[in-house]
Amino acid sequence: MNMTAQGDEASHRADAPLVLQALGSFYVGGGIVSQTAAEIGLYDGGPTIVDQMYVQYMVPQEAAKPAVVMIHGACLSGKSYETTPDGRMGWYEYFTRKGNPSYVVDQVARARSGFNQAFYNSVRSGFAAPGEQPNIRRVAMDVAWVRLRIGPTPGVAFPDTQFPVEAMGEFAKQMVPDLSDGLHPDDPNIQALCALAKQVEGTVLIGHSQAAKHIFESALLNPENILGLVAIEPPGCNSSSYSEEQIIKLSKTPILVLFGDHIDDAQSIGPDWKPLFIDAQQFVARLNAANGNATMLHTTDLGIRGNSHMLMQDTNNIQIADLVMKWIDENVRHK
Amino acid sequence: MNMTAQGDEASHRADAPLVLQALGSFYVGGGIVSQTAAEIGLYDGGPTIVDQMYVQYMVPQEAAKPAVVMIHGACLSGKSYETTPDGRMGWYEYFTRKGNPSYVVDQVARARSGFNQAFYNSVRSGFAAPGEQPNIRRVAMDVAWVRLRIGPTPGVAFPDTQFPVEAMGEFAKQMVPDLSDGLHPDDPNIQALCALAKQVEGTVLIGHSQAAKHIFESALLNPENILGLVAIEPPGCNSSSYSEEQIIKLSKTPILVLFGDHIDDAQSIGPDWKPLFIDAQQFVARLNAANGNATMLHTTDLGIRGNSHMLMQDTNNIQIADLVMKWIDENVRHK
Numbered sequence: 001m002n003m004t005a006q007g008d009e010a011s012h013r014a015d016a017p018l019v020l021q022a023l024g025s026f027y028v029g030g031g032i033v034s035q036t037a038a039e040i041g042l043y044d045g046g047p048t049i050v051d052q053m054y055v056q057y058m059v060p061q062e063a064a065k066p067a068v069v070m071i072h073g074a075c076l077s078g079k080s081y082e083t084t085p086d087g088r089m090g091w092y093e094y095f096t097r098k099g100n101p102s103y104v105v106d107q108v109a110r111a112r113s114g115f116n117q118a119f120y121n122s123v124r125s126g127f128a129a130p131g132e133q134p135n136i137r138r139v140a141m142d143v144a145w146v147r148l149r150i151g152p153t154p155g156v157a158f159p160d161t162q163f164p165v166e167a168m169g170e171f172a173k174q175m176v177p178d179l180s181d182g183l184h185p186d187d188p189n190i191q192a193l194c195a196l197a198k199q200v201e202g203t204v205l206i207g208h209s210q211a212a213k214h215i216f217e218s219a220l221l222n223p224e225n226i227l228g229l230v231a232i233e234p235p236g237c238n239s240s241s242y243s244e245e246q247i248i249k250l251s252k253t254p255i256l257v258l259f260g261d262h263i264d265d266a267q268s269i270g271p272d273w274k275p276l277f278i279d280a281q282q283f284v285a286r287l288n289a290a291n292g293n294a295t296m297l298h299t300t301d302l303g304i305r306g307n308s309h310m311l312m313q314d315t316n317n318i319q320i321a322d323l324v325m326k327w328i329d330e331n332v333r334h335k
Numbered sequence: 336m337n338m339t340a341q342g343d344e345a346s347h348r349a350d351a352p353l354v355l356q357a358l359g360s361f362y363v364g365g366g367i368v369s370q371t372a373a374e375i376g377l378y379d380g381g382p383t384i385v386d387q388m389y390v391q392y393m394v395p396q397e398a399a400k401p402a403v404v405m406i407h408g409a410c411l412s413g414k415s416y417e418t419t420p421d422g423r424m425g426w427y428e429y430f431t432r433k434g435n436p437s438y439v440v441d442q443v444a445r446a447r448s449g450f451n452q453a454f455y456n457s458v459r460s461g462f463a464a465p466g467e468q469p470n471i472r473r474v475a476m477d478v479a480w481v482r483l484r485i486g487p488t489p490g491v492a493f494p495d496t497q498f499p500v501e502a503m504g505e506f507a508k509q510m511v512p513d514l515s516d517g518l519h520p521d522d523p524n525i526q527a528l529c530a531l532a533k534q535v536e537g538t539v540l541i542g543h544s545q546a547a548k549h550i551f552e553s554a555l556l557n558p559e560n561i562l563g564l565v566a567i568e569p570p571g572c573n574s575s576s577y578s579e580e581q582i583i584k585l586s587k588t589p590i591l592v593l594f595g596d597h598i599d600d601a602q603s604i605g606p607d608w609k610p611l612f613i614d615a616q617q618f619v620a621r622l623n624a625a626n627g628n629a630t631m632l633h634t635t636d637l638g639i640r641g642n643s644h645m646l647m648q649d650t651n652n653i654q655i656a657d658l659v660m661k662w663i664d665e666n667v668r669h670k
Contacts, residue, residue: 017396020353023428024418027508035475042410042513043482043605046475046489052508054414061352075377077447079389083359093358112412112446114511117471120455124468133459136452140370140381147378154381173362173387176449178377270378 018097019061027052028199029108029192038125039118051183053192054078054112057103058096065099065325066227066334067200069193070312073209075139075178077111078104080208084313085167085174091312094321103200107211108188109179119182134182141172146269148309149260153268160261160306162314171313180210193218197225204228204332206324209235209309212257219253220246228254228332230324233309236276237283244290251292254331256324257284258297260307260314293331297323353432354396362387363534364443364527373460374453386518388527389413389447392438393431400434400660401562401669402535404528405647408544410474410513412446413439415543419648420502420509426541426647429656438535442546443523444514454517469517476507481604483644484595488603495596495641497649506648515545528553532560539563539667541659544570544644547592554588555581563589563667565659568644571611572618579625586627589666591659592619593632595642595649628666632658 030052036045056078070091072080081092081104095102109115122128139147142154150165151157157165164171183189193214197203202225207215212234219226231237234257242250263277280296287294299307302323304316311320365387372380391413405426407415416427416439430437444450457463474482477489485500486492492500499506518524528549532538537560542550547569554561566572569592577585598612615631622629634642637658639651646655 018355018358020355023353024422024425025414026418026422027505030508032476032504032507035473040473040475040478041470042472042474043478044475046477047507048473048475048510049504049507056417079360079447082391083361087359087361090359106447111449112414112441112511114446114473114508117473117512120468120471123458123465124470126465130458130461130465133455135376135459136455137377138370138375138383138452139377140375140379140383141367142381143375143378169367169384170362172367172382172384173365173449175383176447177452 018093020058020096021061021063022059023057025054025056027054028195029053029188035118038127039121041117041121050116051108051188051192052113053108053189053196054106055103055196057101058092059101060096060099062099063101066328066332067101067103067203068095069103069105069196069200069203069205071105071193071205071207071211071214072107073211074180075137075175077174077176078106079174080310081312084164084317085170086164088317091317091321094318095325098325101200103196103203105196107180108192109183111176115179116182134179137178137181139175141168143269144172144175146267149262149265149267149273150308152265158262158265158306161308162306162316163308163310164313164315187214187217189214190217190221194222201225202227204230204328206230206232208232208312212237216250219250223249223253226253228256228328230256230258230327232258232311233260234276234280237280239279239283239286242286247286247290251287251290251294255284255287255292255294256297256327256331257295258311258324259299260309260311261300261305295327295331297327353428355393355431356396356398357394358392360389360391362389363530364388364523370453373462374456376452376456385451386443386523387448388443388524388531389441390438390531392436393427394436395431395434397434398436401663401667402436402438402538403430404438404440404531404535404538404540406440406528406540406542406546406549407442408546409515410472410510412509412511413441414509415645416647419499419652420505421499423652426652426656429653433660436535438531438538440531442515443527444518446511450514451517469514472513472516474510476503478604479507479510481602484597484600484602484608485643487600493597493641496643497641497651498643498645499648499650522549522552524549525552525556529557536560537562539565539663541565541567543567543647547572551585554585558584558588561588563591563663565591565593565662567593567646568595569611569615572615574614574618574621577621582621582625586622586625586629590619590622590627590629591632591662591666592630593646593659594634595644595646596635596640630662630666632662
């Protein structure tokens with residue numbers, strides 16, 4: 001496996017102490033609903049809360065950079081940004097060490113954010129038909145191998161892959177059930193992210209894969225506290241679906257779109273990535289045509305090879321983080 | 336609301352920097368299973384992993400005390416030990432600040448540990464009957480109010496309650512779906528906790544409520560790396576169900592059982608706590624009769640009033656943590 005330059009080695013050494021001004025967790029969003037005993041599944045029914053979003057954070061002692069909020073992709077959780085599957089420092093710690101107050105969330109209906117169990121308990125109790133129960137998505141290891149562009153077919157890695165293939169089993173443990181299909185079409189993730197940006201009083205939103213859509217929609221709903229957007233491998237920017245008015249609104253926020261390697265290689269499972277990459281290019285072009293500040297960063301253009309879809313976990317994840325930080329330094333106004 | 340003495344105020348101030356030797360997360364336990372496309376819910380079927388346990392940790396710069404592993408109760412997650420619902424420091428940070436390498440887990444089939452979605456997708460797809468789908472447990476706010484002994488009836492607090500009642504809504508967001516009913520009777524939490532204790536090379540296990548059973552069973556399975564057990568409000572120690580051989584095995588490990596206030600007060604929802612408290616007393620007596628080192632600590636015996644079932648979140652949570660730390664200092668051999 002290639003080990004490329006890891007950027008500023010001294011300042012992110014895992015053996016240097018991590019000095020924090022603050023660390024903690026809280027929830028944003030969510031609303032009270034009344035559920036029956038059958039829906040609740042334990043004791044009496046009554047009011048409960050659904051659609052809340054879990055947030056964990058670290059504020060470094062020297063917080064000289066803008067806050068960043070990191071949102072994971074489909075079938076994953078905030079764990080994506082913590083320690084990598086092979087035990088290296090993740091972006092959550094690295095951004096903190098570099099001076100950014102750092103927030104990591106679990107999407108609504110995922111992991112510590114919980115989900116609305118009523119759909120499932122109602123089917124179990126015979127109050128709803130099995131087909132009314134939302135599908136729960138998970139990813140088999142072989143599918144992940146190909147869809148995340150670790151290699152062209154299961155078990156065969158690209159010779160230059162940056163993914164820590166020896167830790168594929170550990171990565172598989174991170175692929176937790178995705179219950180997004182049960183969410184209201186007016187996605188509560190968007191409200192929650194806007195509430196978080198307001199609470200933080202200004203932040204860059206970093207959205208991986210599925211969450212790229214969330215960060216674009218958050219900036220459309222309320223851009224006031226969103227200082228910049230970093231979309232990591234959006235699986236479709238749906239460039240043509242945005243109205244000109246929406247593009248003009250989005251163009252007010254600096255936007256970085258980041259892609260890894262092997263975009264052109266055909267895959268044995270699922271659709272190819274190439275059309276999604278072209279869609280992202282068109283999206284960036286539309287934003288810039290509207291006087292926006294949008295950047296398409298394809299790592300291979302810089303001679304960096306072998307990055308998978310999991311750029312924040314690849315063996316050169318620090319090098320990739322440095323590219324994102326450089327873009328933030330050069331494009332995001334620090335409130 | 337009473338504010339009792341908060342112990343050693345200076346050293347746990349949230350405004351003093353938190354200096355860490357290390358911080359991160361990983362998974363323990365879990366095994367590969369093969370699932371069909373219908374069970375997986377996205378693309379092809381194939382191998383995937385179930386029964387893994389998520390672990391997050393902090394190691395303080397000055398790690399002079401034994402490691403502690405904190406396990407949450409039913410319908411909750413590791414969030415129990417992080418920032419309290421009203422925004423105060425939780426036990427995860429406090430134990431770290433006091434010199435204990437601190438580990439917080441999400442139980443298997445909960446939160447970031449994920450769960451086996453196959454049961455639910457199989458019902459949705461018509462491959463299994465609705466009744467075969469395990470019940471998912473959640474707790475309505477009114478039920479929690481009474482069962483956690485915040486007050487005798489929903490919305491009415493005990494005059495001396497230590498629970499931060501103004502943050503009940505924030506607490507409700509922490510009560511996430513509990514999918515334990517889908518676990519194999521040979522509970523994978525036990526294997527995972529023993530693996531974690533081995534990896535940490537010796538630890539105190541702190542189990543809240545539902546997890547008290549997990550820590551006792553872990554010590555029965557493999558006590559080698561378990562330095563002590565702290566059971567916080569076990570909802571049944573099942574003292575009479577253990578054989579004399581099992582009691583002798585458990586008696587080799589120092590054990591603290593901790594209970595809060597209002598045990599004697601009747602509750603308007605669910606069974607009373609009193610028989611569970613008596614059961615714990617009998618369990619402790621059996622251990623000591625077998626030359627064990629078991630302590631029953633009832634906070635009211637020390638004149639500390641108003642503690643709820645959520646002792647790690649009550650307004651005097653630091654005072655309670657100090658009691659646990661004192662017991663560890665006096666009873667647990669630091670490896």
